[in-house]
Amino acid sequence: MMVSLSTLLLLLLLYVAAATSTFSATNTEYIKLPLVLHKTPHHHHHHHRHHQSTLKSPVISGASSGSGEYLISLELGSPPQPLLLVADTGSDLIWVKCSACHNCSLHPPGSAFLARHSSSFSPHHCFQPTCRHLAPHPHHNPCNHTNLHSPCRYEYSYADGSLTAGFFSKETITFNTTSGHQLQLQGLHFGCGFTSITGSETFNVAHGVMGLGRGPISFSSQLGRRFGNKFSYCLMDYTLSPPPTSFLLIGSQQNDFVPTNKNMSFTPLLINPLSPTFYYIGIKSVYVDGVKLRIDPSVWSIDEIGNGGTVVDSGTTLTQLVEPAYREILRAFKRRLKLPSPDESIQGFDLCVNTSGVLRPSYPRLSFELVGKKTVFSPPQMNYFIETSEQVECLAIQPVELGSEFSVIGNLMQQGYLLEFDRDRSRLGFSRHGCALP
Known part of the structure; x- marks a missing residue:
């Protein structure tokens, strides 16, 4: 979460396990996604051989809306629902605001993922390894002891008091790539947040965060095996008007984005x-x-x-x-x-x-x-x-x-x-x- 001038320290209280997703996707060599800059200086920290393909996407500039983060456009669910997520190499969790979101600050109408409208939405359950393996303590059971089939709950909090909490879930994700094609990936593990407390204007626009960190539940880790365990980005000058498009590239694309x-x-x-x-x-x-x-x-x-x-x-x-x-x-x-x-x-x-x-x-x-x-x-x-x-x-x-x-x-x-x-x-x-x- 990109929320304050103070340093953010990740407190990971995730009741989840290592993300061992199996993605099905078209046989692309990369994924390239646009990044959009949301402009206003915000500052945070979160403490806490296979066929190579690539994902390349524009990074959207948030300059027109007043924040200093770069946003990724994607679609989640079946049928797909459009969302904007903050691209963040300083955190692991992928999460989105879900309906009905309680105590959500800066939560305009239409800014949440409607899980109940998606036929592919599937919350993890307590008996699944995906919920147990990343519990805060080896002997701690995050489940409701009376019902092992209860949803897998997570809480992801930050030193400035920001947090997201909800159900750790699985969904289908769809990207509109720069080549004009749609790429669909199944089995993405993410947090469906029913509680979200932030202090950032970013979330007037963004629906959540795409964690690109080194942990097993991050976007780059979940897609790493499929796309070569490498990602790149270019963050273009936000002072230009209109700002040039920045890009996030998952995988390797020779002779275009990645120089020799x-x-x-x-x-x-x-x-x-x-x-x-x-x-x-x-x-x-x-x-x-x-x-x-x-x-x-x-x-x-x-x-x-x-x-x-x-x-x-x-x-x-x-x-x-x-x-x-x-x-x-x-x-x-x-x-x-x-x-x-x-x-x-x-x-x-x-x-x-x-x-x-x-x-x-x-x-x-x-x-x-x-x-x-x-x-x-x-x-x-x-x-x-x-x-x-x-x-x-x-x-x-x-x-x-x-x-x-x-x-x-x-x-x-x-x-x-x-x-x-x-x-x-x-x-x-x-x-x-x-x-x-x-």
Whole structure:
């Protein structure tokens, strides 16, 4: 859930098991889906050999509706019901608001999945392994002891108080791909949420969340075996009007969306056993205008209780860095910036400038040296300076307290890059080539 400026920590109280779905689909090589940006900076974190095919879809921009998440359009049920889900690499659960939804905030008419109108809807039951294996504790039985045939209930909650709860279920899902064809997949495990409490304007538009994390119940995991255990996306510049279409690609499509390896840099995806959902990467050092900042490398490490590290999260807008690193970056930017400060401070930002009379403001160059062979991530300045009001731009990086949280590379910092999450090789590829799509 993309809901607040505070860090979100996943508390997984799912009464479900590993998703061992068998999907039936047409013999495509990939699935490509559009992503739509819903624009407003929201920030969250969730803590918590086969034939290769591909799914490629547009990523819808939410800029017109006021949020900072990217949305996937799909259809659920039989007959299909159209829905928009937040594409989120920082969580695992796929869930939608179902009727009748109790205590649902921001719940306009027609924004719920009508399970009773679908002939293919099937809730899991307590006696099924799909409900038992992911219980919070090995000896905990989530079922009603008097009736093992009662529905499999789940609860998925977040540190800011947001949550979804309902029945863990199975459905048929239909995609309208970019090629104009419909692709139907059967046996998708998802949460049919009858309780949903959020604080995000996103859910004026979105019907739920598509978890793309590393856990067994995520969308990328459930489709992984069918589509090559790899997915990619390009998040296009949201400031353009109309914004160009972004895409989510499940699988591999050569000579179109995915560039050759010579155009792509790779960094290992690290494992944190205490937070298996996230895609962790390793940061070695940070540069501003080519000058290495004096940041102790230990601030980027994951400690023995699972805190720390850096995750790549499509569901968080602004980048958030541990306090010592953030302060060094902030100090380096303040020393180099020549533009005046705005008349009033901007809440939530420590560094803002008045760009009045400046056609194209120039900012210091920020670079991250990542773990890997000569692997440097150097985003353009529009990825880390954003316009917060007319003629005022602010550094779009925020601090998190060292020792209690982890750093996050948010979706704003990712814009204009092709990111390839290769789970079989446990690596993240990134390239400034490959996002110029028709």
